[in-house]
Amino acid sequence: MFPISDDNPEPGRPLVTWAIIAVCIAVFLWEMSLPADEADRALLQFGAIPAALFGSMAVGAVPVWATIFTSMFMHASLGHVGGNMLYLWIFGDNVELAMGRVRFLVFYLVCGAAAALAQALQAPESIIPLVGASGAISGVLGSYLLIHPFGRVRVLIMPLPFFVRVVTVPSLVVLGFWFIIQFLSGLSSDGAKGGVAFWAHVGGFIAGMVLAPIFKRRDVPLLQRGTPRIFDARRGDERRDGGEGPRRGPWS
Template identity: 50%
Template sequence: MFLPLKDTNPLRVIPFQIVTVGLIAACVATFLWQVPLPEEAGFEAILSFGLIPAVFFDFKDLPPDLAVIPAGATLITSMFMHAGWLHLGGNMLYLWVFGDNIEDAMGHVKFLVFYVICGVAATLAHGLSDPDSISPLIGASGAVSGILGAYLLLHPRVRVIVLLFYRVPLPLPAFIVLGGWVALQVYNVYLDGGLPDGDGGGTAWWAHIGGFAAGMLLILVMKRKNLPLFDRGRY
């Protein structure tokens, strides 16, 4: 519906969004490692480093050649794996547009902690929605969803330049862009219960909602004390 291109919300405290750029670089580097793998090896990498709810929650075992890291570690590694260029590109675009202002709002170290916690919360929300699932969960979208939740509370009226229906450039307030985004997630949960398709190719809507909620809660305690909520920002 909305494809964000940029916001009109300059940095106020930090000179450069080093963690945001570093996270993008890490995700891109991980995907570039995935790309040349043969099809079977690529799928095995996703099984090894993605989070499989049945393994994490029900303590089912992966074959020894796939269990290369502890199941708990996949809470982190799954955030850096992606299923394709569009999956990667969409997540990195949202991270680039909205992540810098959240990093600015709390500082570099806190932002990295915030990102990881949101990603873990998103992964747990997805896993708890279907703990017996054997489909691996991968992608940064849960952590990025946390950024969107925080941005909605901090800068709801800042203008975001979007492509409406991926064609028409249009400046819209962030509360419309992000409110529309979260409404779409809730609608899809209503349609299919928030679970991806049985072949693992669907979207984990509960992960998005879990990450979004975590971001809204965490920003309340992690933002700079002198930064108000619902800030108009600068156009």
């Protein structure tokens, strides 16, 4: 299941979410403008290297502790940054508006730090830099699940080869399935060899669920139940009882 949009509108403008997306894209464009060797050097300087975090090697450019945060805005490929920003676009606004801008920014950074440390602890001698916003975004997903477990999410599925369908399912199913996949993949992965940082996803997600009750506004309840919705198969969209159309993804 690959999420493409949700139908869970909230009043307000998620300025911090938009700003994080803009910064990540700008940093990636800067990376792409560098020669290949300089781009690799930038990942080493601003990525979170486990061996450096735990004191067995030295890095330059910024203090070692700061790489935990700079690494959240670095990405290794177009697919890497694109997938991460899509998830943040879909789920970040609801979480930001449930917390407020300043709290959300602190929450995002704390979840990202927890995710980086969770991954680094799996292979503390690794010299492969950890980069990407996925750990912090995993925290956003964990918070979204706790606040909006019944939010409706539109996902792409491929039940048969070359046959793609769009279905609408509760976020509990989408995000619960996503977490299980990350956890099982983490059990079979070797953090010292690089690749997808599954334990960062697991650590960030758990941090998001733990921190959501602390960072959310007092008037925002947990485990919210959404307004009943009706799926019209003839139109291929979803309506509220009042006839309101679905909330679209970034390209709609």
